Amino acid sequence: MTNTQVTLVQIDNYGPWTVTPEPRREADLQTMQSRLYADISQFVGNRGGYTFFTRFDNMIAVTNGLDREDHALLQESVGNRYPVTLSLGIATGTNPVQALADATARLQEAGSAQDKHRRECLEGRVIDEPYRADDDIQIAHFDVINATGNYTDELNAFDTFIEIEQGYAELMRHMRYAHDSLSFFVGGDNVIVVCPDLEADDYEEALGHVEEAVDVEMQVGVGRGKSAHEAGFAAKHALETCRADGTRVELEWQTA
Numbered sequence: 273m274t275n276t277q278v279t280l281v282q283i284d285n286y287g288p289w290t291v292t293p294e295p296r297r298e299a300d301l302q303t304m305q306s307r308l309y310a311d312i313s314q315f316v317g318n319r320g321g322y323t324f325f326t327r328f329d330n331m332i333a334v335t336n337g338l339d340r341e342d343h344a345l346l347q348e349s350v351g352n353r354y355p356v357t358l359s360l361g362i363a364t365g366t367n368p369v370q371a372l373a374d375a376t377a378r379l380q381e382a383g384s385a386q387d388k389h390r391r392e393c394l395e396g397r398v399i400d401e402p403y404r405a406d407d408d409i410q411i412a413h414f415d416v417i418n419a420t421g422n423y424t425d426e427l428n429a430f431d432t433f434i435e436i437e438q439g440y441a442e443l444m445r446h447m448r449y450a451h452d453s454l455s456f457f458v459g460g461d462n463v464i465v466v467c468p469d470l471e472a473d474d475y476e477e478a479l480g481h482v483e484e485a486v487d488v489e490m491q492v493g494v495g496r497g498k499s500a501h502e503a504g505f506a507a508k509h510a511l512e513t514c515r516a517d518g519t520r521v522e523l524e525w526q527t528a
């Protein structure tokens with residue numbers, strides 16, 4: 273049974289900061305946001321977790337394997353090196369959507385995202401090491417079948433972007449409402465989905481739904497593991513099996 277540990281990363285009072293004392297240059301904001309994301313992704317990734325940039329001012333991480341001290345160190349390090357600070361809400365559960373909802377509630381209870389007195393909050397709890405298991409995380413790695421041949425080499429780059437985003441939008445909504453899963457676009461034509469215990473039938477159904485709704489054909493590899501990295505790595509191997517064998521859904525349960 274999955275037990276996903278989710279951390280909501282929220283930049284403190286970011287909206288007001290972007291316009292104080294007057295609006296800041298957009299290119300500088302984009303640069304700062306992407307560097308901050310890169311740093312968080314590296315910090316969390318070095319400990320086996322995954323971070324998704326989502327809205328940049330709010331990022332979502334799968335942090336199984338990171339304890340409260342790790343989270344506090346991330347806050348301290350960012351606070352020392354960036355002009356902004358981070359608040360973190362942590363929660364766990366068998367349902368990733370519910371875990372994220374709980375993590376969000378922890379931060380909302382601590383104060384508004386635009387409350388200048390709410391700084392560097394660290395709320396919620398982690399899964400203690402003795403309770404961690406090899407099947408805590410289930411990750412599905414989706415990609416668009418032959419995106420290069422159908423889109424990248426055929427359409428102009430913006431129309432390709434629209435097609436890929438349409439597939440992502442339909443998949444993310446469907447996985448959230450029909451399968452309690454969190455989907456994140458990770459570049460190219462790839463979407464990584466953090467799932468509860470789903471089976472092959474659920475993925476077949478989701479692929480059929482996306483194709484029916486927006487005419488985008490996808491394939492998916494699924495893995496399990498003790499950390500996001502382990503589960504995601506197994507998912508990537510499973511996706512390679514899809515590519516090699518021409519199958520649409522492959523499950524590879526990794527218990528190492």
Ligand SMILES: Nc1nc2c(ncn2[C@@H]2O[C@H](COP(=O)(O)OP(=O)(O)OP(=O)(O)O)[C@@H](O)[C@H]2O)c(=O)[nH]1
Binds near residue numbers: 508
């Ligand atoms: N983040 C991430 N991006 C990837 C990964 N694999 C591929 N991509 C991206 O996806 C783009 C398309 O690559 P593929 O998915 O291999 O190409 P394709 O034409 O769809 O071919 P098939 O997937 O074999 O059907 C690449 O340019 C990368 O941007 C991955 O594991 N992670």
